[in-house]
Amino acid sequence: MSLIDSLVSENAATTGKLTFGDRIYMLLKQQKRSKAWLAEKIGISKQAMNYLLNHASNIKFINEIALALDVNPEWLKTGKGKLTIALHERNDIRHLPIMNMQDVSSLAKAKNSVKANKETIVVNAALSLDCFAVLLDxxxxKPLFNQGTILIFDPAKKPCNGSFVIFSIKKTSEVYFRQLFVEGNNIYLKSMDVMYKNISNEKIIIHGTLIESRNRFM
Incomplete structure (x- = not known):
């Protein structure tokens, strides 16, 4: 019997029930890793990780945690099934390459060239195949999206007033990430840091609407 299996058996015998948090704590102990490591790995804060393990009734980040700890997401969620499962057997996730911002202006070309990039992000397999991930440079x-945040966009999602979008200016091909506001017949693309310019009265191409962001905590 492996160490993790013996820990599971011991806890189940003691408490009669193994919780989601218990399973993660035991995996971390067995792998000699910390909660801080796991929080950074899946892109949430240490405080959010503590809440997730100890208080959350609605379990989130199952796929991301399962991948980080190399276990079966079904076992992690329910305690049922095999402890581990090969990645090629999983049909609930896929790996999305992380692009540089300037690659977005030639998106079709970038998707092909970025395949050689080893850095990817795990996403739900149900996401559109046209979705793409970008590293904010x-x-x-800031402060809502820090430098180094990974942004996931869906080109098919229609932006609305207040949406966060990634776009390029037609005449320069420069790529920007801004919040979109519509006032009458005018479109304004606003930054949150006053050191960066707001953009209006420009011909632009919107490449995608933000659907998810993941922070990196140092």
């Missing part, structure tokens, strides 16, 4: 949208 500036502080224009």
């Amino acid at each position: 500036n502080t224009s949208m």
Whole structure:
């Protein structure tokens, strides 16, 4: 019997029930890793990780945690099934390459060239195949989106007033990430950091609407 199996058996015998948090704590102990490591790995704060393990009734980040700890997400969620499962057997996730911002202006070309990039992010397999991930390389949208945040966009999602979008200016092909506001017949694309310019009265191409962001905590 492996160490993790013996820990599971011991806890189940003691408490009669193994919780989601218990399973993660035991995996971390067995792998000699910390909660801080796991929080950074899946892109949430240490405080959010503590809440997730100890208080959350609605379990989130199952796929991300399962991948980080190399276990079966069904076992992690319910305690049932095999402890581990090979990645090629999983049909609930896929790996999305992380692009640089300037690659977005030539998106079709970038999707092909970025395949050689080893850095990817795990996403739900139900997401559109056209979705793409971008590494934010500036502080224009701080404090909501810090430099180094991974942004996931869906080109098919229609932006509305207040949406966060990634776009390029037609005449320069420069790529920006801004919040979109509509006032009458005018469109304004606003930054959150006053050191960066707001954009209006420009011909633009919107490449995608933000559907998810994941922070990196140092």
